[in-house]
Amino acid sequence: MIQINKRLTKVSEYLNHNKLADIGSDHAYLPIYAIQNGFINKAIAGEVVKGPFLAAQHNTKIYGMTDIIEVKLGDGLEVIDDTIDVITICGMGGPLIAQIIDEGQHKLSHYPDLVLQANIHALPIRQVLQKIGYQIYDEQLIKDKKHIYEIIVAKKGEMQLDETEMKFGPILLKSKTDLFKEKWQRELESLNKIIKQLENHNDHERYHEINQQILHIKGVLK
Structure with a gap:
């Protein structure tokens, strides 16, 4: 069984789907882990950089998953198709995640679920989700080593967030945990x-x- 870090383990808890697209998949750790644990059946691991793309190919081969994880070299959401029912974008800053969603919104006409994990500045993510017809269903903070990450889970739906909800997160605001x-x-x-x-x-x-x-x-x- 593959081992993944704390923040990706938390992201995987939101997966209960048929086919995942993991954007910026790096070594394809998340798709491999999610398949091993029965959270998904198959996946696309998307990567725009050649090195991580080759690393993802290597790992899917080692774990015997070349038939069920398709490793694709491409920019953002260009690697996905209508068979995808959930997308993960993890380990990036909020502005970059928002840019990937905004530029790839033409690929989201079938409204797959989104599980997004921002290292910093999640506000632009909430702005773009509201703009393209997504609603936030859950938010969670996770501390891995010393860094605090934000996880945002969104599905098709309407929302109207005010300035404070955009900045701090509508669900995070309600709980105001110690984290x-x-x-x-x-x-x-x-x-x-x-x-x-x-x-x-x-x-x-x-x-x-x-x-x-x-x-x-x-x-x-x-």
Whole structure:
């Protein structure tokens, strides 16, 4: 059995589908693990970089899965087809995940489920999901080593998030777990360092912008 890290294990818990497309699959760890555990039956492992593409091919061969995991070299969602009923995009920043979805939205006309795991800045993901007719069904924070990751699960549906829900996550906001508080406390510390540096400059617009962010986070953490 293949071993995968804590954040990908958490992502796999949302898989209960027939065919997965794992975008930016790297070594195809997630599809292999999900098939071994009976979460999916088959998969496409999509990779845009030649090195990880070859690594994914190598691993599917080692685990005897070349017939059920198709490793494809291609940009973003270009590797998927209508047989896919769930897509995972993990281990990237929120803006890049949002860009992949936005640029590939013509491939999502059959509305497969989306399980997205952002390293940083998940706000653009929520913006693009709302724009293209997806609704957030679950959100979760996961701490792996010292880093806190956001997982967003979305299905076909309508939503209208306000500014606070977009930034912090509609479901995460309701629970406000200890991990949620830790994540945003860290963000506050970073912003406070920035604002101290700005005090010595005349960039009043930037100072005001950062200060507003600080007040927003403090208001949510109350």
